[in-house]
Amino acid sequence: YKKKVLDFGCGKGHVVEMADKMAMKAYGYDIIRHDSQQWNNNKLNLSTYWPRILSNGPYDVVICNDVLDHSVAPMNYLLKIFSVLNRSGKVFFRFHPYCSRTGGHLYKFFNKAYLHLVLSKQELNMLDLPTSGQKVMYPILTYEYNLNSIGFKIVNVSSVTQEVDDFFTTNELIAKRIMSRYNLVLGKNPIPVAQMRQSYVDIVATKGSE
Numbered sequence: 001y002k003k004k005v006l007d008f009g010c011g012k013g014h015v016v017e018m019a020d021k022m023a024m025k026a027y028g029y030d031i032i033r034h035d036s037q038q039w040n041n042n043k044l045n046l047s048t049y050w051p052r053i054l055s056n057g058p059y060d061v062v063i064c065n066d067v068l069d070h071s072v073a074p075m076n077y078l079l080k081i082f083s084v085l086n087r088s089g090k091v092f093f094r095f096h097p098y099c100s101r102t103g104g105h106l107y108k109f110f111n112k113a114y115l116h117l118v119l120s121k122q123e124l125n126m127l128d129l130p131t132s133g134q135k136v137m138y139p140i141l142t143y144e145y146n147l148n149s150i151g152f153k154i155v156n157v158s159s160v161t162q163e164v165d166d167f168f169t170t171n172e173l174i175a176k177r178i179m180s181r182y183n184l185v186l187g188k189n190p191i192p193v194a195q196m197r198q199s200y201v202d203i204v205a206t207k208g209s210e
Contacts, residue, residue, distance in 0.1 A: 006059040008081055009067030013038030013046050020044060029053045050080065057084035062091040068143060069095035069103075075146055082150050085207055091152070093203040095143070099181075099195040101162065114168055114196070117178045143203065153208035161197045169193065 002025045007015040010028030017038050019026035028046040033039055039046050047053055062081050068074045081091055096103055104116025109129055116124070147154055168174055169191050176186045184192070 003060045004056075004058075004086075005061045005063070006053065006057070006084060008062055008064045008077070010046060012036035013041075013044060015063060015065070016044055016046060017041075027053060027056055027059070054084060058086040058089065059084055060086050060089045062089065064091060065094045066096060068093060069098065074143070075150070078146055078150050078152075082152065082207070087207060089206065090155075091205050093143075093205070094200055096200045097195065097198050099192065100198050100200070101164075101196070102199075113165070114178065117181050117196075118174055119177075147203070147205055148208075151208050152205040154203060154205050156204040157201070159201045160199045162199050164193050164196045168196070 002023060004025040005016075005019045005027070007013075007019075007026070007028045010016055010030050012034045013028050013036055016026045016028035020043075026045060028038075028044070029050065030046070030048060033046075033048050038044055045056070062085055064077070064081060067077060071077055085091055098104075099117065101113035106112075106115045106124070106129055110127065115129075119127075144154060144157070168178060172186070175191060178196075179186045179189065179191060182189075182192055182195075
């Protein structure tokens with residue numbers, strides 16, 4: 001029996017290609033077609049057409065990497081994933097919190113930590129840095145609530161953390177700017193170091209009992 005795998009938000013298709021080489025029945029879904037070697041390979045099952053993905057389900061494993069944190073309506077994605085997950089299957093979520101040092105994806109253009117928290121959109125535009133495609137600020141508990149409300153059963157939550165450099169908490173100007181992103185006031189509220197420390201979060205879930 002070959003395990004059937006779906007990479008939800010497959011991007012260029014690297015995971016599907018790898019799973020295919022491991023003799024799995026691999027499928028990839030994304031909302032846009034990417035210009036990549038994998039998408040141009042007709043032997044790989046990559047599609048932007050959800051009914052096709054739905055008809056090939058259910059899937060034993062669903063991977064959702066760096067997708068939910070870009071969506072303004074993550075419940076829509078979660079409902080789709082739930083609808084195609086095998087009764088005994090597992091889904092693996094990974095997301096990089098907005099408040100993390102690379103939460104704005106700006107490291108690809110300007111390798112400075114927390115740049116998206118320190119600079120406003122206008123200032124980023126002045127530096128010719130992109131302001132679209134950044135993360136949507138959702139607390140981790142929001143994701144957990146959404147998963148539970150749909151019917152997922154969370155079996156594991158883990159995170160990788162990286163200590164926050166003192167510069168971001170002791171420099172008054174920088175600290176004030178970061179605090180303002182959370183609608184907090186320096187001196188009245190603690191600096192949200194715990195949230196800033198998180199590099200990425202992994203959640204493993206199954207379908208809950210009916």
